[in-house]
Amino acid sequence: EAGVVQSPRYKIIEKKQPVAFWCNPISGHNTLYWYRQNLGQGPELLIRYENEEAVDDSQLPKDRFSAERLKGVDSTLKIQPAELGDSAVYLCASSLARSETQYFGPGTRLLVL
Amino acid sequence: AQSVTQLGSHVSVSEGALVLLRCNYSSSVPPYLFWYVQYPNQGLQLLLKYTSAATLVKGINGFEAEFKKSETSFHLTKPSAHMSDAAEYFCAVSDNTDKLIFGTGTRLQVFP
Numbered sequence: 001e002a003g004v005v006q007s008p009r010y011k012i013i014e015k016k017q018p019v020a021f022w023c024n025p026i027s028g029h030n031t032l033y034w035y036r037q038n039l040g041q042g043p044e045l046l047i048r049y050e051n052e053e054a055v056d057d058s059q060l061p062k063d064r065f066s067a068e069r070l071k072g073v074d075s076t077l078k079i080q081p082a083e084l085g086d087s088a089v090y091l092c093a094s095s096l097a098r099s100e101t102q103y104f105g106p107g108t109r110l111l112v113l
Numbered sequence: 114a115q116s117v118t119q120l121g122s123h124v125s126v127s128e129g130a131l132v133l134l135r136c137n138y139s140s141s142v143p144p145y146l147f148w149y150v151q152y153p154n155q156g157l158q159l160l161l162k163y164t165s166a167a168t169l170v171k172g173i174n175g176f177e178a179e180f181k182k183s184e185t186s187f188h189l190t191k192p193s194a195h196m197s198d199a200a201e202y203f204c205a206v207s208d209n210t211d212k213l214i215f216g217t218g219t220r221l222q223v224f225p
Contacts, residue, residue: 004156032213040122042203042215043157056212091156098211104149104156 002026004105006092012111016079021108025074027096033102034071034077035091043091049075050098082112115140115206119216127224132191134219136178139185146187147205147213148178157203158209163187174198199223 004022014020025032030051035043046065048056051072060067064083069075079086089109093102138144145164149157161172167172168180178189188203201220205213 009154040217042117042214042217043204044215045212048211093156101159101162104158104215106154106156 003073004092004094004103006090006105006108008108010109010111012113013082014113015084016081018078019082019110020076020078021090021092021110022078023075023084023105025092026103029096029103030072031095031098031100032075033095034067034075035093035104037089037091037107039088046077059110082110085113086110087112098099115208115214117204117206117214117216118119118200119204119219121147121219122141122217123222124218125222125224126194128196129193132176132189132194132221134189134204134221136187136189136216138187138204138206140206140208144206145152145207146178146180147207148172148176148187148189149203149205149215151201151203151218153200160189160202194221194223196223198225 007022030110032049034046039045047060047067049069089107091107092105095102116139118137147162148160150160151157160176161170163170163180171177176191178187180187201218203218204216207213
């Protein structure tokens with residue numbers, strides 16, 4: 001069974017540019033999460049989806065970050081415009097349902113110059 | 114509020130030696146506790162989890178962890194380290210609202 005797929009794996013952009021990350025969860029997983037992992041830190045939840053609905057986006061910086069999960073399957077996380085402090089690894093995870101084990105993708109490593 | 118403290122950002126052991134990675138938690142409700150491992154350029158993989166059943170939890174790759182409420186600890190151990198155990202290890206806590214709070218991680222190095 002395929003795991004969580006993320007693309008791109010690496011992205012380098014200049015500040016003020018937009019960037020988007022894509023995630024395809026494990027088939028059948030209804031819950032999808034986006035985390036941000038800063039260098040030397042543990043992951044921090046940005047947003048959680050139950051099917052198409054964002055049920056916890058309290059940690060998402062809404063002035064520049066947006067996310068969507070159309071049709072309740074794959075998801076896109078966007079930053080516009082990017083700032084230097086957005087340099088981090090963006091991890092996507094999915095689970096069968098709320099409170100079930102979360103399975104993580106390999107992440108997208110973003111560098112903002 | 115919940116939090117996790119991992120003591121020691123780096124731990125080095127010789128191959129075959131005991132591995133001990135420390136994790137202390139803070140939670141106002143009975144916690145769910147997790148250990149994840151992250152290999153270079155990979156996502157996190159669940160090693161084991163405690164969900165209020167047995168206090169000694171066995172995970173994959175020979176790892177285990179013991180929940181000690183009196184010490185608010187959930188330390189990860191493995192009797193004999195292998196070179197392939199070299200990775201970053203994260204402890205996490207949840208109150209079963211689905212939100213994981215991660216520690217800052219411990220990088221394990223294994224020397225031959």
